[in-house]
Amino acid sequence: AQKVTQAQTEISVVEKEDVTLDCVYETRDTTYYLFWYKQPPSGELVFLIRRNSFDEQNEISGRYSWNFQKSTSSFNFTITASQVVDSAVYFCALSGYYDKVIFGPGTSLSVIP
Amino acid sequence: GAVVSQHPSRVICKSGTSVKIECRSLDFQATTMFWYRQFPKKSLMLMATSNEGSKATYEQGVEKDKFLINHASLTLSTLTVTSAHPEDSSFYICSASWRREGLNTQYFGPGTRLTVL
Numbered sequence: 001a002q003k004v005t006q007a008q009t010e011i012s013v014v015e016k017e018d019v020t021l022d023c024v025y026e027t028r029d030t031t032y033y034l035f036w037y038k039q040p041p042s043g044e045l046v047f048l049i050r051r052n053s054f055d056e057q058n059e060i061s062g063r064y065s066w067n068f069q070k071s072t073s074s075f076n077f078t079i080t081a082s083q084v085v086d087s088a089v090y091f092c093a094l095s096g097y098y099d100k101v102i103f104g105p106g107t108s109l110s111v112i113p
Numbered sequence: 114g115a116v117v118s119q120h121p122s123r124v125i126c127k128s129g130t131s132v133k134i135e136c137r138s139l140d141f142q143a144t145t146m147f148w149y150r151q152f153p154k155k156s157l158m159l160m161a162t163s164n165e166g167s168k169a170t171y172e173q174g175v176e177k178d179k180f181l182i183n184h185a186s187l188t189l190s191t192l193t194v195t196s197a198h199p200e201d202s203s204f205y206i207c208s209a210s211w212r213r214e215g216l217n218t219q220y221f222g223p224g225t226r227l228t229v230l
Contacts, residue, residue, distance in 0.1 A: 045221045047221075091156065100147055101147070101159075
């Protein structure tokens with residue numbers, strides 16, 4: 001069975017602080033994909049990143065960075081110098097090669113000016 | 114990037130009526146479409162997977178007769194909430210899967226907010 005856990009339900013940070021959102025996953029697939037999505041109040045999902053299980057390189061995109069560690073089944077997401085516009089719910093998700101996407105429970109991030 | 118649309122974006126209906134939600138892949142042919150449901154402050158829960166021309170596969174606990182899914186073509190899937198009740202009020206999101214270069218990529222629609230009075 002596949003499962004995604006995001007232990008942090010809600011996080012509040014002050015603008016310009018760095019924040020890390022945790023994600024731990026479970027799967028028996030040898031090939032799988034991990035995702036992060038942002039869901040602002042409008043509700044529309046915004047795709048942030050996809051990583052496949054064979055690529056453990058960390059990735060940086062502007063203020064966003066991701067740390068994928070297979071040894072601990074974690075795929076953590078860090079926002080550097082947070083901004084108010086980063087306030088949203090963030091979902092970590094998992095899928096197999098052909099499979100449906102399984103979402104974690106989400107972390108609600110509030111960035112306070 | 115690929116675009117998936119949903120119509121309507123918002124619908125309010127009376128209890129007992131049926132509501133149809135359309136999901137279209139606008140610039141690609143989707144091998145598979147998925148329907149998700151999201152309650153307020155909750156995560157997205159997969160309801161069903163549909164492939165064009167075949168019956169949808171429903172997740173455990175999802176009533177097939179309540180949530181009718183039709184995947185008429187490679188670009189269109191519809192979800193009909195039959196005899197809707199207030200507890201069916203939710204945010205419904207579809208996604209369309211496109212196989213490209215040996216890789217399945219899912220694109221999500223903007224969602225449909227259903228309110229049943």
